[in-house]
Amino acid sequence: MTNTMMRRRDGSCEGGRSMDRRGMARVAALGTLAVGLVLLCAAGASAQMDDVDRARRMHDRIAGVPPDDATLQTMATHIGNGRADLAAELAMQNPAFYNVSLKNFVTPWTNEEITVFAPLNDYTATVIGMIRDDVPFNLVLSEDIIYTGANGLVNPNYQQTSNDHYLAMEASGVDLSDPAQLVRRTQSGLPGSQVSTSEAAGVTTTRAAAQAFFSGGTNRAMWRFTSMNFLCRDLEDMNDITRTGDRIRQDVTRSPGGDSEIFLNTCYGCHAGMDGLAGAYAYFEWDENAGRMVHTPGVVQAKNLINGNVFPQGYITTDNSWINYWREGQNSTLDWRGASDRGFGAKSLGAEVASTRAFSVCQVEKVFQHVCFRPPKSQGDRDAIEAIADVFEQNGTYRMKDVFAGVAEHCMND
């Protein structure tokens, strides 16, 4: 705070906004020196100092690095003029927003450990590129899209069978904020691709997601992590024992430990909904030996049929159809607004997920945690999140930078 005071340039007491109560409270906490200054100077200049303070904080939180002096002053002026959104947009022009802040924001979504300590990959790069280029973010689970380094920029170019392209990008310090370096392409157009435009499902069908969530298991993990990362809900939150159970697969015992009550009261609540949805991924597999995602349209991967003897009368996966039983019941509150409650494949399921109000609110909540360094706690926080989600959805723009700007403004006084 002393720093801020020394940074004040014009020393004038005019022209500032009157201080809000929060600002007053903070000044009150500063002790005799600050009180003396306030008495000398009245509220105006202190408000300006506050704006510089807010601007610095906003820049640090958005970009992860401090602003240069010119940027700081411009941001403070915007904030003083009631245009915190313009200040936030300026902070988002710092390359560190893409290379550091967004990378840290997205990386945990791309692995089962939910760790930020992982190299750049095609999933992370694609989300960063979509945010940079204002691609409507509700396409993140359904578009035929991928971001790679520009052709020939690093060695090797994109490979289906390794992450080396992205490792090389990181090693050589490629600037992800630069549209000439990180470029938008189609998954279907990449050499060796096994997905067509009508099958590519945004980050779901990136190599990194396949490695993390299609490897081993029964492909239910892809649903679980899609739900966690894009609906902000884990399976416990979705558990609903009132749904139809006809899609629960054969591998789920109907009497765990000989007790059918346990099945009906626990297993059923997750698997009735989840197994109906995860059918969308039936043609996908991660091939560990080849180091790549495998997609076999029309052919169900064996992992969907394992342990069929556990409950032979259970559901047998025959295609990649999905049905969303969670549109009804307690999970109707997610507000599903998609074209249909059923479909085929990961792409239409991705669109179904992104159609929800829960998706929009979840993106805001994630940014809130990232930018404000805390979860929402007050009714004021909840109201702000809903309002920012409204802006996010407005006219179908789904512009993530609007979310960062709205959230940064909301907590710039914290």
Ligand code: HEC
């Ligand atoms: C809270 C939600 C939830 C409940 C309750 C639940 N499951 Fe699951 N189940 C999952 C998820 C998620 C997966 C996928 C795990 C993964 O692959 O990471 C799974 C996977 C499975 C699998 C496949 C295991 C494999 O090889 O990957 C079986 C079998 C199974 N569950 C049986 C049961 C039984 C039996 C019960 C009740 C005793 C039960 N589940 C309760 C969510 C649930």
